Amino acid sequence: MPNPIKYNIEKELPSIILILFTLVLSAVSYPNLNDQIVTHWNLAGEANGWSSKTFFLLFFPGLTIFIYGLFLALPFFDPKKENYIDFAETYTNFKTLLIGVLTAIYTISLLSNLGYLINIGKSVSLIIGAMMIAIGFMLKDIKSNWFVGIRTPWTMSSVTVWEKTHHISVYFFSIMGLSIIIAPYLSNPWNITIFILGTLQMILGVTIYSYLAYKKENNKK
Numbered sequence: 001m002p003n004p005i006k007y008n009i010e011k012e013l014p015s016i017i018l019i020l021f022t023l024v025l026s027a028v029s030y031p032n033l034n035d036q037i038v039t040h041w042n043l044a045g046e047a048n049g050w051s052s053k054t055f056f057l058l059f060f061p062g063l064t065i066f067i068y069g070l071f072l073a074l075p076f077f078d079p080k081k082e083n084y085i086d087f088a089e090t091y092t093n094f095k096t097l098l099i100g101v102l103t104a105i106y107t108i109s110l111l112s113n114l115g116y117l118i119n120i121g122k123s124v125s126l127i128i129g130a131m132m133i134a135i136g137f138m139l140k141d142i143k144s145n146w147f148v149g150i151r152t153p154w155t156m157s158s159v160t161v162w163e164k165t166h167h168i169s170v171y172f173f174s175i176m177g178l179s180i181i182i183a184p185y186l187s188n189p190w191n192i193t194i195f196i197l198g199t200l201q202m203i204l205g206v207t208i209y210s211y212l213a214y215k216k217e218n219n220k221k
Helices: 009-032 053-077 081-113 120-139 159-185 190-219
Strands: 036-041 047-052
Touching: 009 053, 009 081, 036 053, 036 081, 036 120, 047 053, 053 081, 081 120, 120 159, 159 190
Parallel strands: none
Antiparallel strands: 036 047
16 A cells, blocks of 8 residues: 655654653552542633543543554555545644644643642643634645545535635634633633624534535536
């Protein structure tokens, strides 16, 4: 099977270092954590989920390794694998971004459980919001494929619609990212409201736009 992406160890090194960091952080943190630790917080930064430290310290690094391995393998199973050559660098950056975000959230969670005063709600919202904005800018360089990008019936049916939708998506993703960043600074119910509205406008925006672009393209035929 031909390799759709020529993996370069130097470009993969940032992700590998981040994964190794989570493993070292788990080993160093284990003796200093309580048996039960907080693993989930709401938008206000209030704890609302717990688990054993053993489970959390194994699960999160394991999840990171799984996601990294998954993204390494996906191009080989994509019927449009030949397109990955045209956005190989963006694909690598996308993969590194996800691993970086997971590592950052994991690190903040552990530091909070170790007693460091961190506003989890604002910190995690900032990380995820910034990630959504960054993804929005990356999408314009992603070529048609089955696994990464905005996959609606209309983007998957037309290369032109795919490209138009991915170029316009930066606006929808940026608005969503900003809504996530702002939400923790608002009181109930406005924090939940702006989060939901930001998510809905992104989902509906790219879906409706791709449909209209496809309809316009076919009306010209």
